[in-house]
Amino acid sequence: xxxxxxxxxxxxxxxxxxxxxxxxxxxxxxxxxxxxxxxxxxxxxxxxxxxxxxxxxxxxxxxxxxxxxxxxxxxxxxxxxxxxxxxxxxxxxxxxxxxxxxxxxxxxxxxxxxxxxxxxxxxxxxxxxxxxxxxxxxxxxxxxxxxxxxxxxxxxxxxxxxxxxxxxxxxxxxxxxxxxxxxxxxxxxxxxxxxxxxxxxxxxxxxxxxxxxxxxxxxxxxxxxxxxxxxxxxxxxxxxxxxxxxxxxxxxxxxxxxxxxxxxxxxxxxxxxxxxxxxxxxxxxxxxxxxxxxxxxxxxxxxxxxxxxxxxxxxxxxxx
Amino acid sequence: xxxxxxxxxxxxxxxxxxxxxxxxxxxxxxxxxxxxxxxxxxxxxxxxxxxxxxxxxxxxxxxxxxxxxxxxxxxxxxxxxxxxxxxxxxxxxxxxxxxxxxxxxxxxxxxxxxxxxxxxxxxxxxxxxxxxxxxxxxxxxxxxxxxxxxxxxxxxxxxxxxxxxxxxxxxxxxxxxxxxxxxxxxxxxxxxxxxxxxxxxxxxxxxxxxxxxxxxxxxxxxxxxxxxxxxxxxxxxxxxxxxxxxxxxxxxxxxxxxxxxxxxxxxxxxxxxxxxxxxxxxxxxxxxxxxxxxxxxxxxxxxxxxxxxxxxx
Numbered sequence: 001x002x003x004x005x006x007x008x009x010x011x012x013x014x015x016x017x018x019x020x021x022x023x024x025x026x027x028x029x030x031x032x033x034x035x036x037x038x039x040x041x042x043x044x045x046x047x048x049x050x051x052x053x054x055x056x057x058x059x060x061x062x063x064x065x066x067x068x069x070x071x072x073x074x075x076x077x078x079x080x081x082x083x084x085x086x087x088x089x090x091x092x093x094x095x096x097x098x099x100x101x102x103x104x105x106x107x108x109x110x111x112x113x114x115x116x117x118x119x120x121x122x123x124x125x126x127x128x129x130x131x132x133x134x135x136x137x138x139x140x141x142x143x144x145x146x147x148x149x150x151x152x153x154x155x156x157x158x159x160x161x162x163x164x165x166x167x168x169x170x171x172x173x174x175x176x177x178x179x180x181x182x183x184x185x186x187x188x189x190x191x192x193x194x195x196x197x198x199x200x201x202x203x204x205x206x207x208x209x210x211x212x213x214x215x216x217x218x219x220x221x222x223x224x225x226x227x228x229x230x231x232x233x234x235x236x237x238x239x240x241x242x243x244x245x246x247x248x249x250x251x252x253x254x255x256x257x258x259x260x261x262x263x264x265x266x267x268x269x270x271x272x273x274x275x276x277x278x279x280x281x282x283x284x285x286x287x288x289x290x291x292x293x294x295x296x297x298x299x300x301x302x303x304x305x306x307x308x309x310x311x312x313x314x315x316x317x318x319x320x
Numbered sequence: 321x322x323x324x325x326x327x328x329x330x331x332x333x334x335x336x337x338x339x340x341x342x343x344x345x346x347x348x349x350x351x352x353x354x355x356x357x358x359x360x361x362x363x364x365x366x367x368x369x370x371x372x373x374x375x376x377x378x379x380x381x382x383x384x385x386x387x388x389x390x391x392x393x394x395x396x397x398x399x400x401x402x403x404x405x406x407x408x409x410x411x412x413x414x415x416x417x418x419x420x421x422x423x424x425x426x427x428x429x430x431x432x433x434x435x436x437x438x439x440x441x442x443x444x445x446x447x448x449x450x451x452x453x454x455x456x457x458x459x460x461x462x463x464x465x466x467x468x469x470x471x472x473x474x475x476x477x478x479x480x481x482x483x484x485x486x487x488x489x490x491x492x493x494x495x496x497x498x499x500x501x502x503x504x505x506x507x508x509x510x511x512x513x514x515x516x517x518x519x520x521x522x523x524x525x526x527x528x529x530x531x532x533x534x535x536x537x538x539x540x541x542x543x544x545x546x547x548x549x550x551x552x553x554x555x556x557x558x559x560x561x562x563x564x565x566x567x568x569x570x571x572x573x574x575x576x577x578x579x580x581x582x583x584x585x586x587x588x589x590x591x592x593x594x595x596x597x598x599x600x601x602x603x604x605x606x607x608x609x610x611x612x613x614x615x616x617x618x619x620x621x622x623x624x625x626x627x628x629x630x631x632x633x
Contacts, residue, residue: 089389092417092469093455126374130407149386191394191526200390212385215393256436259391261456261469263440 048316049307050273050282055320058250058270062104065246065272068316071112075244076180078113083120083178084142085204085242087186091130092260094253097186099136101248101270105182106140117142120174122149122208145174155207162303163235165228166214170207171240183242187249187271187283189257193230195294196258197280198245200233205240227295234299237276245279247271254287277306278313357420357464358404362487370416370480373407397520398431399424401463410480415471418484426462426496431517433460435526436467439513446482447489448496451513457481462494501542501564506628511557514545529559532596532615535581536574538563546625547617556617558625563611575606591626593619 051068053061066072076082084105086097102119109117119137121128125146128134137144147154155170175181185201193200203211214232249269256262267286273279277300281291291297291308301308358376365371377387380402384392387403395403401422408416423429433449441453447461455470455477468485470477497503502517516527518541524530533541542562565571579586583595592604602615603622612629614622 090417091471093471190390191522192390194525196390208386212382255438255440257391259388261453261467262436263438264454 046314048273048314049275050271050278050313050315052269052271052282052315052317053320054267054269054318056268057320058098058100058248058268059104060320061250061268061270062101062246062272063108064318064320065270066105066108066244068318069244069272069274072108073112075182076109076112076114079115080113080179081177082109082114082117082180082182083175084109084117084182084184085120085201086133086184087201087204087248088121088123088127088131088133090127090259091132092253094188094251094262094264095186095258095260096127096131096133097184097248098250099132101246101250102133102184103136103140105184105246106137106142109180109182110141114180118145118174118178119143120145120147120172120205122147122154122172122204147172147174149208152207152209155210158239160235160239162238163232164299165231166235168210169236169239170210172205172207175205180243181240183245183276185245185247186252187247187280187286188252189254189262189287191257193233193294193296195280195284195289195296197247197283198242198276199237199280199296199300202236202240202242203233206236230295231299233296234303234305237300237305238303242274242276244274245272245276247279247283249283249286275306275313277301277308278310279306281308281310282313282315356404357402357422360420360464360466360488360491361404361406361418362408362484367408367480367483367487370408370410370484373409373415375406377405379403393522394435394526395421395423395432397522398428399519400428408480408484411476414474414477414480416477416480416484417469417471418466418488419469420464420466420488423463423465426494427499427517428519429463429465430460430496430498430502431519431523433458433465434516435518435523436465437513438527441513444482444485446485447492450485450489452478452481457485459485459489461489461492462496464488464492499540499542501540501562504562504629505542505544505560506546506625508628509546511545511547514543514559516543517541518543529596529598529600529615531598532559532600532602533561533563533613535597536563536578536611536613538565538574538611540564546628547621556621558617558621559615560625560629561613561615562629563613565609565611568609571606571609571611575604575611578604 047070051065053065055061086102088096106117119142128144134144154173156173158169158171160166160169183198183201185197187197190196214229249267249271251266253260253262254265265287271279271283277297280297284291284294307313358378361376379387384395403419403421405419437451437458441451444450444452447459450459455473457468459466466488468481470481499517502515518524521534524534545559547557578584579592585593594602596602600615602613604611604613605626612626614625
């Protein structure tokens with residue numbers, strides 16, 4: 001049986017301080033111990049579903065976006081073990097999550113009382129060194145956890161009962177030691193999917209060999225194969241639910257994604273929320289795409305993972 | 321009033337026969353052994369002011385996913401052999417990433433070059449073709465397509481991009497022409513930087529209006545944009561796609577399949593009018609192993625452009 005830890009169900013369950021960690025059906029021990037008493041805080045006001053903050057100081061923008069959602073304490077309980085998932089694909093401009101955003105998130109987690117903050121990755125250390133993300137993580141007191149992508153023992157098979165195309169994922173073993181997951185993608189172009197954001201970033205927790213199965217053998221001749229890839233992304237999201245998502249929309253490529261180099265768009269925005277569908281539906285419009293044209297968004301909405309209708313999303317925007 | 325198309329069928333066929341004679345069937349079944357993209361990366365002292373800053377990284381075949389993740393699909397679709405990458409440091413600590421992709425054949429390299437350049441940048445005198453955008457340079461020569469990425473946008477970095485690019489291009493033996501199907505695109509009225517060469521759905525989905533020809537499933541497509549308000553006729557911007565199939569039967573099969581689509585109508589001349597998945601109007605004609613498809617703009621512009629395929633040869 002799987003469980004959804006969206007905001008409404010959490011309120012019903014009395015787990016309002018955070019969406020727990022997140023692999024559907026599992027809550028970390030810290031979450032279980034510390035969940036009580038949080039419902040009241042959530043009920044205090046009608047908080048936005050989406051916070052969009054624009055500014056030249058990207059760390060300040062990230063901090064303000066989280067504050068608008070109710071503060072990091074809403075998502076990270078004292079003593080929680082936090083996993084963060086930035087994108088460190090390459091040090092080309094507009095391709096990786098801004099170190100300033102990552103620094104701000106680690107700081108907020110620590111200020112909220114997190115016992116530890118770990119940056120999980122199967123990418124090589126070189127990517128983290130080249131992008132400056134290794135320094136950002138370590139200097140803020142977090143740990144970079146490098147997982148050997150070729151060691152199957154470092155990944156745990158996870159059934160995907162609601163999967164339409166993906167029936168079993170292979171999730172990084174270290175992930176299961178955490179109470180909270182903060183998803184930190186950069187939004188950008190993607191040659192296969194047109195768009196990448198919160199939904200696709202979770203492939204960073206899944207093993208590369210399993211991710212490879214998202215690409216069907218006949219992808220070179222069958223146009224439906226790209227749709228298959230997007231269905232797999234949506235399916236993976238049914239078994240991993242981030243507690244919080246912060247999207248780096250400060251400077252990002254809108255052509256030649258996801259690796260670049262490509263045309264760079266500087267929107268200077270940080271977008272925060274818990275609804276992946278709503279966040280991605282907003283972010284794709286930053287460079288003229290329509291949520292209806294992004295299959296992963298549509299398929300995630302069909303899974304009930306979030307709200308694709310912007311008219312039903314409470315969005316607050318602020319400029320610093 | 322657009323030019324009648326039916327009377328020019330013979331010329332149309334002749335034009336594309338010329339292209340067909342020169343076309344190599346993509347991709348070749350047995351590509352030659354890799355020459356080694358890594359050997360093209362400049363070593364210490366090879367480019368004044370710029371020195372290697374790390375070891376060379378090499379990836380071949382499907383391992384390209386380990387290097388560029390979802391970006392690999394595009395290269396693999398064309399026929400990919402190997403990539404070699406290295407970082408360079410220059411004046412004031414400026415940094416440039418160099419990546420050299422060795423493709424299965426020169427047409428594949430040109431295709432990747434055409435799609436990745438898009439409309440951006442200015443032509444640069446490097447290799448067989450090159451485009452310099454704000455902070456990066458893309459170069460095509462023979463079986464190689466290379467990107468050089470500055471991690472900052474300064475004049476010194478732009479100079480470095482060109483210098484390293486020239487050093488790489490200078491080491492490439494061979495200078496293949498553009499694919500013959502590209503050469504068959506009408507020259508008059510072709511918009512600058514609008515030419516693309518495509519070998520599959522990933523590339524097609526990444527070019528303007530390209531999704532209109534994805535359902536045609538042609539193994540090889542050349543495309544260019546014509547006209548527009550500030551260019552020569554047609555007045556409305558129309559994109560022309562020349563699709564090449566292995567033989568006439570395959571082309572006819574694709575044409576008949578598309579003609580049976582819900583938004584397609586065959587007229588008395590044998591031309592097909594249709595609506596693309598993105599609701600762009602299109603017109604297509606079939607000759608031998610080729611199909612010409614005009615998408616966008618108005619009906620007169622599409623008809624005129626298809627007529628130009630005939631009249632220029």
